Amino acid sequence: MSLPPYAAEVDAAARMIREGRPLDAAAKLAPLAADHPSDEILLSLHGTALMRGGDMPAALAAFERAVGHHPRSRDAAADLGFAAMQAGVHDKAIEAFERAVGLDRSFYPGWCFLARLHLEMDDKERAFAAYRAALNTDPFVKDGAAIEDAMKAERYGEAERIARALLSRQPGYPPAARTLATLAGQVGALEEAPKILGYAVPLYPADIPLRRAFIVSLEEAGDYKGAIAEAEKLTHLMPGDVGSHLTLGRVHGHAGQYEASLAAYDAALPLAGDPEECGRIALLRGHILKILGQRDEAIAAYTESAKVVPGNGAAWWALADMKTYRFSPEDRQHMETLATDEALKGEQRSQAAYGLGKAFENDGDHKSAFRWYSTGARLRPDIRFDVGENDAVINGLVSAFSRDNLAMTAPADSALPRPIFIVGLPRSGSTLIEQILASHSQIEGTMELPTLPQIERHMRIAAGQKAGGEWPANIGVLTADELAAFGRAYIEETALFRTGKPYFIDKLPPNFERVGLIHKILPGAVVIDARRHPMDTGYSAFKQHFAGGHEWSYDLAHIGAHYNAYLRLMDHWAKALPGRVLTVQYEEMVADTEATVRAVLDHVGVAFEPACLEFHKNDRAVRTASSEQVRQPIYRKSVAAWQQVEAELKPLAEALGPATLARFESYIPKV
Structure with missing residues (x-):
């Protein structure tokens, strides 16, 4: 086929466009397009030059002329649709893309653009119909299947190569975008995943799995405000979809917005498809009701869930975790059936066994309780704790955060809200301290904030980018100004959880590993170490089925080793940062509550208020396993409770060793 006589002029115009001179190209192409309206490629290039040059009215007119001259051309209609979409003329864009897909029902980009345009016009029905058509005409299905096969076979490099190549051909393609986001998360690049998915969602707004993946990625990166916004968009798109409301409820719960979380779960309930799904929602509602202190309603929700969801060990443990709930003989038989059913998943059997342990403990049968707690710990799946690795982490912290290193901090900024970090090991009284402090008029209780671990990751x-090396040994490369920026970022990112009081509580026990980091980025912060006799701490942790983390707590020897590691690090902080951390011994707090409360408030720097002694009257939301206990006055029955199963706890005592036990001997009540 011979080239037209004006081919050189067309090539020159195309080169002008590539060089960033689109309006020069448009001027050159205008007379050619007028003289040769049968040349569809020429007309398309002319319109493209005008569009790239920002002259949208002229571009639209050019593309409309092209459609007039080539009414049976799918590509001419698509050009007009794309230009109209760029110009914000949605009606014209929809009309043009409908023309394009009418000419070619397998035109995948046309269906995708129609889905996007209909959603922008809030026409959800047509949007989802268009996207279903896109999925049915997807020309990249084989590539997507190849990605999925590579991921299942853990050939991650291959999956990444296919995904990147596919995204270069089809920007934002959902399976490829989700794959890259997953791979980013696997290597700890949690901030990259929302960037990848955030680029794809506007291009494929009707792809619901893509939106859900985006919400999860925002949560994992700590952007709860963004996650809530996206979850709300999802419920708007799919108001009748139970999963969308459950997603919104989950995100609100993670952000500490418990009333909103409960409202989302309440909205999901009438949309459930069957009694079993209602039961699963009831379990979620129960968790929020418990946090909000609505005890009777929480018990009713948990009981309903246990009744209608087969194999539901989680509901039985949730009832047990109310601490004061009493089980009937029939309840115990049901839990034992679940715990011994080898056909059930280990997680459900484990929780049923923990519930049974609590039932026996409530009856005073501590030997039977211990046996069932041990069974629950043994059945807990996917637990991995290495004493050597844990010790190496502690050694690294002691070495990195020397007294000299800790001398260089961010400048103190008295204008910032002042955080109060409560650290230690779980089941050591940290929630009690939090509840006491949160009863003060100047101090705000929040939740177990995920913010500091996220700041540490940043x-x-x-x-690493600045100087290489391993963390935390390389923390010394960060300047005072950089440390201050991280401190301000912490304050900014916790704003979602605060209402404006001058002090706020961040109670995340594992932050005991981050005391040095806290000192460097927030030198004005308050740090309190919640400490309890290691045998009571250890046994209390062993009896607790944690929702996640604390993998050291399912083996008595591991508990002892971890307690010693914690103690060693806290001793280091006491030497390197004398006076910086206030240790609150649980047994002393129980013996003389007022004296301890006054000492804590002095350490914080606020005046004593009687409300702090009536903490159990505070109706704030409490998210931890101790939520029921802190709604009661202080009691002494938890002191030395380990003695009831002293023989069974021998592995814990041996792991702790005589030196550690001797440090706490004075806290054992004398008979």
């Missing part, structure tokens, strides 16, 4: 990345 610091790790920044130090």
Whole structure:
């Protein structure tokens, strides 16, 4: 086929476009397009030059002329649709893309654009119909299947190569975008996943799995405000979809917005498809009701869930975790049936066994309780704790955060809200201290905030990019100004959880590993270590089925080793930062509550208020396993409770060793 006589002029115009001179190209192409209206490629290039140059009215007119001259051309209609979409003329864009898919029902990009345009016009029915058509005409299905096969076979490099190649051909393609986001998360690049998915969602707004993946990625990166916004968009798109409301409820719960979380779960309930699904929602509602202190309603929700969901060990443990709930003989038989049913998943059997342990403990049968707690710990799946690795982490912290290193901090900023970090090991009285402090008029209780670990991850990345090396040994490369920026970021990112009081509580026990980091980025912060006799701490942790983390707590020897590691690090902080951390011994707090409360408030720097002694009257939301206990006055029955199963706890005592036990001997009540 011979080239037209004006081919050189067309090539020159195309080169002008590539060089960033689209309006020069448009001027050159205008007379050619007028003289040769049968040349569809020429007309398309002319319209493209005008569009790239920002002259949208002229571009639309050019593309409309092209459609007029080539009414049976799918590509001419698509050009007009794309230009109209760029110009914000949605009606014209929809009309043009409908023309394009009418000419070619397998035109995948046309269906995708129609789905996007209909959603922008809030026409959800047509949007989802168009996207279903896109899925039915998807030309990249084989590539997507190849990605999925590579991921299942853990050939991650291959999956990444296919996904990147596919995204270069079809920007934002959902299966490829989700794959890259997953791979980013696997290597700890949690901030990259929302960037990848956030680019794809506007291009494929009707792809619901893509939206859900985006919400999860925002949560994992700590952007709860963004996750809530996206979850709300999802419920708007799919108001009759139970999963969308459950997603919104989950995100609100993670952000500490418990009333909103409960409202979302309440909205999901009438949309459930069957009694079993209602039961699963009831379990979620129960968790929020418990946090809100609505005890009777929580018990009713948990009981309903246990009744209608087969194999539901989680509901039985939730009832047990109310601490004061009493089980009937029939309840115990049901839990034992679940715990011994080898056909059930280990997680459900484990929780049923923990519930049974609590039932026997409530009856005073501590030997039987211990046996069932041990069974629950043994059945807990996917638990991995290495004493050597844990010790190496502690050694690294002691080495990195020397007294000299800790001398260089961010400048103190008295204008910032002042955080109060409550650290230690779980089941050591940290929630009680939090409840006491949160009863003060100047102090705000929040929740177990995920913010500081996220800031630490950012610091790790920044130090590695700046000087290489391993974290935390390379923390010294961060300047005072950089440390201050991380401190301000912490304050900014916790704003979602605060209402404006001058002090706020961040009670995340594992932050005992981050005391040095706290000192460096927030030198004005308050740090309190909640400490309890290691045998009571250890046994209390062993009896607790944690929702996640604390993998050291399912083996008595591991508990002892971890307690010693914690103690060693806290001793280091006491030497390197004398006076910086206030240790609150649980047994002393129980013996003389007022004296302990006054000492804590002095450490914080606020005046004593009687409400702090009536903490059990505070109706704030409490998210931890101790939520029921802190709604009661202080009691002494938890002191030395380990003695009831002293023989069974011998592995814990041996792991702790005589030196550690001797440090706490004075806290054992004398008979």
